Amino acid sequence: MAPAVLLVTVFLLVPFVWTIYRSFFSDSRTSGFSWFGNYTRFVSDPALSRSIVNTAMWVVGTVLLPLVLGLAIACMTNATRWSRLARLCVVLPYALSGSAVAVVWNFMLTTDGAVNQVLTTLGLGSLAHGWLLTWPGNTLVMILANAWQATGVAVILFLVGLQSIPPETLEAGALDGAGSWQQFRHIVLPQLRPISIIVIGMSLVNGLKSFDLIWVLTQGGPGRATETLAVSMYNETFLELRPGAGAAIAVVLTVIVLAASWLYLRRQLDVKGE
Amino acid sequence: MSLGRVLRNGTVAVLAVLWLIPTWLLVVNALVPSESYSGGPHWLPEGFGLFDNMSQAWDQAHVGPALANSLLYAVVSALAAVVVASFAAFATVVMPVRRRVLWFWVIYSGTLLPLQVFIRPLFLSYAKSSLYDTQIGLVLIYAAIAIPFAFFVMRNYALTLPREVVEAARMDGASWWRLFWRIHVPLTRSAMIAVFVFQFVAVWNDLMFGITLTTSRNIRPIMAALADLQGNYSNVGPPVVLAGALLVSLPTLVLFFSAQRFFVSGLKIHR
Numbered sequence: 001m002a003p004a005v006l007l008v009t010v011f012l013l014v015p016f017v018w019t020i021y022r023s024f025f026s027d028s029r030t031s032g033f034s035w036f037g038n039y040t041r042f043v044s045d046p047a048l049s050r051s052i053v054n055t056a057m058w059v060v061g062t063v064l065l066p067l068v069l070g071l072a073i074a075c076m077t078n079a080t081r082w083s084r085l086a087r088l089c090v091v092l093p094y095a096l097s098g099s100a101v102a103v104v105w106n107f108m109l110t111t112d113g114a115v116n117q118v119l120t121t122l123g124l125g126s127l128a129h130g131w132l133l134t135w136p137g138n139t140l141v142m143i144l145a146n147a148w149q150a151t152g153v154a155v156i157l158f159l160v161g162l163q164s165i166p167p168e169t170l171e172a173g174a175l176d177g178a179g180s181w182q183q184f185r186h187i188v189l190p191q192l193r194p195i196s197i198i199v200i201g202m203s204l205v206n207g208l209k210s211f212d213l214i215w216v217l218t219q220g221g222p223g224r225a226t227e228t229l230a231v232s233m234y235n236e237t238f239l240e241l242r243p244g245a246g247a248a249i250a251v252v253l254t255v256i257v258l259a260a261s262w263l264y265l266r267r268q269l270d271v272k273g274e
Numbered sequence: 275m276s277l278g279r280v281l282r283n284g285t286v287a288v289l290a291v292l293w294l295i296p297t298w299l300l301v302v303n304a305l306v307p308s309e310s311y312s313g314g315p316h317w318l319p320e321g322f323g324l325f326d327n328m329s330q331a332w333d334q335a336h337v338g339p340a341l342a343n344s345l346l347y348a349v350v351s352a353l354a355a356v357v358v359a360s361f362a363a364f365a366t367v368v369m370p371v372r373r374r375v376l377w378f379w380v381i382y383s384g385t386l387l388p389l390q391v392f393i394r395p396l397f398l399s400y401a402k403s404s405l406y407d408t409q410i411g412l413v414l415i416y417a418a419i420a421i422p423f424a425f426f427v428m429r430n431y432a433l434t435l436p437r438e439v440v441e442a443a444r445m446d447g448a449s450w451w452r453l454f455w456r457i458h459v460p461l462t463r464s465a466m467i468a469v470f471v472f473q474f475v476a477v478w479n480d481l482m483f484g485i486t487l488t489t490s491r492n493i494r495p496i497m498a499a500l501a502d503l504q505g506n507y508s509n510v511g512p513p514v515v516l517a518g519a520l521l522v523s524l525p526t527l528v529l530f531f532s533a534q535r536f537f538v539s540g541l542k543i544h545r
Contacts, residue, residue, distance in 0.1 A: 237393070
């Protein structure tokens, strides 16, 4: 056990405490203790307020889209045989990294990219524009790109859940005269509850931590418009050279992530280990 | 065929095609020889320049050494995490250790925190201790970051094993060391493989530590090299960049589809 405790403490817990400590010191040259001075920047700095709004959009998008699409696709492809192929199409992107997804979607979304090409061909050239250039459109398309990748895992998990529902339950429901919608609503959905919580929790935390896709696609730009908290932290610390502000962002992000984790972990953890 | 069925199959087909389009364009345009690429994306394969594009990516973005680096980082740190985490799981589950709950939280807390909270202190102390821009530095942090989750999975799995085996072996006078290698390791092998696969992919796909803790091309991991290649998009042209993305994704694609079973079990045990 000692090596695990040692590695985690030295590489993770000590830096964590140091970041909390650092967040209370200002970034001026004297670097004095400034209580919550760095935290007030969330209100005073428009880039950071924007970052909070973007993070909220990411969270809603990364939770809702994979949940709804994943459930729908899993249910619709569970029954028929040919739909395995369809399912493969959806699951495939999950095996790509965030950076690779960014490369693919940059190709789709740049000014002479695939989306604009399709729009022009369809005679909708007026709709074609630089998708990554204007807010809030750029954040929305990146959330869609993320959903393209993340839905696959939701589909896999929901299928596992669907296959664990005993067929007798459904048959009993059908005998009692439940239509297929009623079956879904009253038998399938309640049984998928535990899996849904896993999917929601996973997407929530991934949405909050999302970094790779945004970093490779826009680096948080143009003009810091697409930053989420994770990207803002990196920008403030390493590009704007305001480590105190960066530390404050990291702490706020941690609090949000911990709160989100708590929502689903408390159902799952059996800490006593007995 | 009922209307409902037609609707359902139609929806599935539309969704599948929508999902396939980016993948399709990725493959098709990575195939187009970069000299003959002009203007907009191609929708149908034309010529075969995949290997040329890949080798251009290999040379221009120095993807080659980065691939070797990432292979080293992913294998070594995932292995280290599996070994260290199974020791820890063995200690907290099988051995009569005091304050198990405390130790559990000390180790597990690492996976709950976002990476952003570690990165600057690590950057500073790496710079001071000459771990910055070294392979051993990256292996250490990747292993450290992988341990909490690996521990969590190994521990949950170990909890499901029957205790009688351990008690019987102790009665027969087996040492803890012997017990670990002869009983614990063989019984938890499938969880170990799941954890290894999962952590291999996590390390392989990491971008943030790669761009923060390294600068040289012969140290940098693969996703940092890919981000760099993407930064050169207008110079090298889309086919080379896409071929690069495809190239760096091949190992995880292969692993994912050959070990899907382990992925799913890993995911289920996790969150």
